[in-house]
Amino acid sequence: MPEAVLKRAASDMLDWHGSGMSVMEMSHRGKEFGAICAEAEADFRALMAVPEEFQVLFMQGGGLGENAIVPLNLSQGRTVDFIVTGSWSSKSLKEAQRYCEARLAATNAPSDYTRMPAPSSWELSTDAAYVHLCSNETIHGVEFQELPDLKALGSRAPLVIDFSSHVASRPVDWSKVGLAFGGAQKNLGPAGLTIVVVRNELLGHALDICPSAFNYKTVADNGSMYNTPPTWAIYVAGLTFKWLLQQTEGALSGIAAMEHRNIAKSSLLYDFIDSSSLYSNKVAVDCRSRMNIPFFLGDESLNDAFLAGAREAGLLQLKGHKSVGGMRASIYNAMPLAGVQALVAYMREFERSRA
Ligand SMILES: *Cc1c(COP(=O)(O)O)cnc(C)c1O
DSSP, X not given: OOHHHHHHHHHTSSOSTTSSSOGGGSOTTSHHHHHHHHHHHHHHHHHHTOXXXXXXXXXXXXXXXXXXXXXXXXXXTSEEEEEEOSHHHXXXXXXXXXXXXXXXXXXXXXXXXXXXXXXXXXXXXXXXXXXXXXXEETTTTEEOSSXXXXXXXXXXXXEEEEOTXXXXXXXXXXXXXXXXXXXXXXXXXXXXXXXXXXXXXXXXXXXXXXXXXXXXXXXHHTTTXXXXXXXXXXXXXXXXXHHHHHOEETTEEHHHXXXXXXXXXXXXXXXXXXXXXXXXXXXXXXXXOSSEEEEEXXXXXXXXXXXXXXXXXXXXXXXXXXXXXXXXXXXXXXXXXXXXXXXXXXXXXHXXXXX
């Protein structure tokens, strides 16, 4: 979370704008929260340049919830194609198989999830209800640097992307997307809010068994207030959208500034890792994530000492995911360049002291 956002939320905590209420005490149907929610949506649309023909929905259930909610809404009893490029898309495929005929159309599993399968090699169905991919694999650290153009691949299916772990870190080419979903907790705000951006034409085709509170059309028709939305999380995410809109890098602002900063942050770390003889990153250079950077120490017996020293230097949460091992630096939007510089300085010193 950006520190400025946390400070603002803290100062508004007991009394929002002289209303005499905390945001947590407001009715979600009152005019105060109505304004907060409308502003959050407008700011998100402006930030991400979301076109008119998409709805922006504020939901609950997280990314894993969407793994079921998407097929319940979009599968229409038809086949769905999955591109499996790491843990998250693999989970998405398994969950969808409970609701529809979900099939594997491509995977990078043979490369141990270290390079994206080329879109030209994907075995897409002729009439899939949609194609699912995870645009940034948080655990394996692989990211689509460009979304595939399904039309150019001969498919008429809408593309569904799970952008949970890199939303708002770079622009989205909405012309290639049918639906995007993401939990807010990595780049946008507190846990509890899930953002769904969906084309109008995809609404209204849910299976009968789809829970009403998770039916995109019902949620859209009720302005994300069919049931009580996660009000506090929407408010804090709204503060983050404003913070993101205000960011600048030279002449760039908003998402363009964030992308510029995220390239600078990730290049600094990757360049250092590639130049070092102790550390390594196994991901192919053209699909390396700008947000999640897994790396390994050449001598794994040094892992505990590395983590202990990092903790002392104030560098936290560097242990890799248990399924991959090693280390992982998650350098989300709110991590300043100075944070990555501090990490690289520590890594350099640790390597020097062991040489
Ligand atoms: C973190 C993450 C999720 C999280 O799902 P939750 O249900 O919100 O815990 C889903 N997809 C990706 C790519 C993630 O990184």
